[in-house]
Amino acid sequence: MPTTGLLLVLIGIALANRLLLRRGPLLGARRPLQDGFAVALASVFTLIVALGIAALLGRAVQALAWPSPVVLLLAIVPALLATRLLLRRSLPGIPSSPRLLALLAGNASAIGMALPGPGALEGLPMSLLQGLAAGIGFGVLLLMFTVHDERLATTAVPAALRGTPLLLLGATVLALAVLLGLRGH
Amino acid sequence: MALLADLLLWLLLVLGLGLALRALLRRHRPDNRPLADRIDALLPQTQCGQCHYPGCRPYAEAIAKGEADIHQCPPGGEAGIRALAALLGREPKPLSPEHGVEKPAQVARIRETECIGCFKCIAACPVDAILGAPKFLHVVIEDLCTGCELCIAPCPVDCIELRPAPLPLRLLP
Numbered sequence: 001m002p003t004t005g006l007l008l009v010l011i012g013i014a015l016a017n018r019l020l021l022r023r024g025p026l027l028g029a030r031r032p033l034q035d036g037f038a039v040a041l042a043s044v045f046t047l048i049v050a051l052g053i054a055a056l057l058g059r060a061v062q063a064l065a066w067p068s069p070v071v072l073l074l075a076i077v078p079a080l081l082a083t084r085l086l087l088r089r090s091l092p093g094i095p096s097s098p099r100l101l102a103l104l105a106g107n108a109s110a111i112g113m114a115l116p117g118p119g120a121l122e123g124l125p126m127s128l129l130q131g132l133a134a135g136i137g138f139g140v141l142l143l144m145f146t147v148h149d150e151r152l153a154t155t156a157v158p159a160a161l162r163g164t165p166l167l168l169l170g171a172t173v174l175a176l177a178v179l180l181g182l183r184g185h
Numbered sequence: 186m187a188l189l190a191d192l193l194l195w196l197l198l199v200l201g202l203g204l205a206l207r208a209l210l211r212r213h214r215p216d217n218r219p220l221a222d223r224i225d226a227l228l229p230q231t232q233c234g235q236c237h238y239p240g241c242r243p244y245a246e247a248i249a250k251g252e253a254d255i256h257q258c259p260p261g262g263e264a265g266i267r268a269l270a271a272l273l274g275r276e277p278k279p280l281s282p283e284h285g286v287e288k289p290a291q292v293a294r295i296r297e298t299e300c301i302g303c304f305k306c307i308a309a310c311p312v313d314a315i316l317g318a319p320k321f322l323h324v325v326i327e328d329l330c331t332g333c334e335l336c337i338a339p340c341p342v343d344c345i346e347l348r349p350a351p352l353p354l355r356l357l358p
Contacts, residue, residue, distance in 0.1 A: 052195035090210040124191040153277040
């Protein structure tokens, strides 16, 4: 079932993001929830820009017959430059760290690769729609993990489980619930 | 022609997402005030002294200097501890029980028939929320009262009671 696969990929990416964002805000927000939202939005922006560039690029290099994942990966680079420019211009105080750019590149390429369908080479509106929907799903998952983390941070939890172990446990339960819920057994 | 329409759609989408991201990031401008000011802005300003400091500002200064921990403020509660932990880049922790427990917001009210006008609660109020004069009836100004409970103990006739605070007009921070 391709949808379940995409969902599991999204859960994995959101979890990786949360684990990285735990170490401190990357986009200068005062609350982790706002920071997670901004990171998700920036990732979706990068992905959408990359999908458009990939469509153009795919047309230009049709003779070489490259597979669409390669085209998408190539398109991520200029898309990342556009995101970096936007971040610089709207957040002059905070230099865009390499950690943040690596995170955005990883998010955009992982979501883009996981998208079902014929890929970025044909049907741009369809791939844009898919990218947007997957991006929203990723954002919701990231916010869920952030809230989960925030809620559990101040509760009395055994020291061995505090922090990352608890987040991993929560993610496991969530992934199980999604799988069983969608498959129905 | 189809490609042109597709590209137009793409440009519109990119423009929309870009503007949304820009508007969001505009609100994340870094805060350059001194650390004690930023900590003070997160405290509930009840001036109740449950943190064992005379008020919110001294507690904020103690945290900034590293003399006090972040889990000593019961009125701020869990949300307050989380905000402080995020500001200072530390791990949040449960509220310290020696300083009190988190309660819903409350305000004090003076039962008029019992008040003897002794002025002791007015002297105790840290936020000047009690109006009155010696030998005259006292009354609590609800909008200013922080529910700190500091006026309860000094009252010689026990005529001050605590009631749940009315809902604020502004529900969102």
